Amino acid sequence: MHLVATVIDACDRQPSRSPGHPPTATIRVVATLRRFLREGTPWRSLIASEEAASGSTLRRCLARWSTTGLLAKVHALLVGMLRGHPDLILDTCSVRAKRGGDLTGPNPTDRAKRGTKYHLAVDGDGVPVACSATAANVNDTLVFERLFLTAFAVMARIRSVFADKGYDAEHHRDLCRQFGIAPHIHKRGQSRGSGLGKRRWPVERSNAWLLENRRLALRYDRLGFVIQSLLRAACIFLFARRLAREF
Incomplete structure (x- = not known):
């Protein structure tokens, strides 16, 4: 998971930071995505913790990555x-x-x-x-x-x-x-x-x-x-x- 998170960070161009809560670490999003895939956990059961992101955060990341074609770039690399x-x-x-x-x-x-x-x-x-x-x-x-x-x-x-x-x-x-x-x-x-x-x-x-x-x-x-x-x-x-x- 660390390899995937590192490549995503290298390819991802985050929007400019604005005042407020800092973005969720990519490794937490990747860990949540892995669990979501493997276990079929419902969206609402994905709760934010020190090691995982919430379901709403994961959905937002997938939507942004889909728009930019990020996962295709990571796969190609x-x-x-x-x-x-x-x-x-x-x-x-x-x-x-x-x-x-x-x-x-x-x-x-x-x-x-x-x-x-x-x-x-x-x-x-x-x-x-x-x-x-x-x-x-x-x-x-x-x-x-x-x-x-x-x-x-x-x-x-x-x-x-x-x-x-x-x-x-x-x-x-x-x-x-x-x-x-x-x-x-x-x-x-x-x-x-x-x-x-x-x-x-x-x-x-x-x-x-x-x-x-x-x-x-x-x-x-x-x-x-x-x-x-x-x-x-x-x-x-x-x-x-x-x-x-x-x-």
Whole structure:
């Protein structure tokens, strides 16, 4: 958490100080965000203490960070600190949105219940390098280019792209080849046993790690910027854990 707080402080341009109560220390906000994600603690149960911030403070910080794109900058900086495996693997997972809200739609895999889909791109070691949240009925092909270009901008090198048939589109393969990257995208109608499952397991494991966060596994928040921020924060915490092992 200290690494994440330090990078946030380095990237964050706080508004000019005004008379009044000093701003909450970033490490307290990050600790509260981590607890909120992992335990699914209700907003009103987040009470300010010496080590944690209140729920209203956390919400204000997430709103400001969303406006400035701060968490995306932090994520990109952390990815640049680790020279990971040169493969890029894409996949999705869907969760039910109990209360509806932004970025929700009928989930075709859950009897059209309203839900949200998390799109994730990881390197060959399963480290998240790009992510996005959409309505559950958004086709995977519509998000491929966004994930690919985001990953290409932050990864040191991409050798191959692996994806299932949900991303099957010839222009996606052409996009990969334009950057000198070998596309391995399963084609619809192709028989099973292509061997892609042996290369795609890191992203499935990372999806499972993301869903260990209770606030992501079952969506209660209605605001789109909150769910996007929580997804990005979960990826950042996974990345920070990996960096802590490396160094």
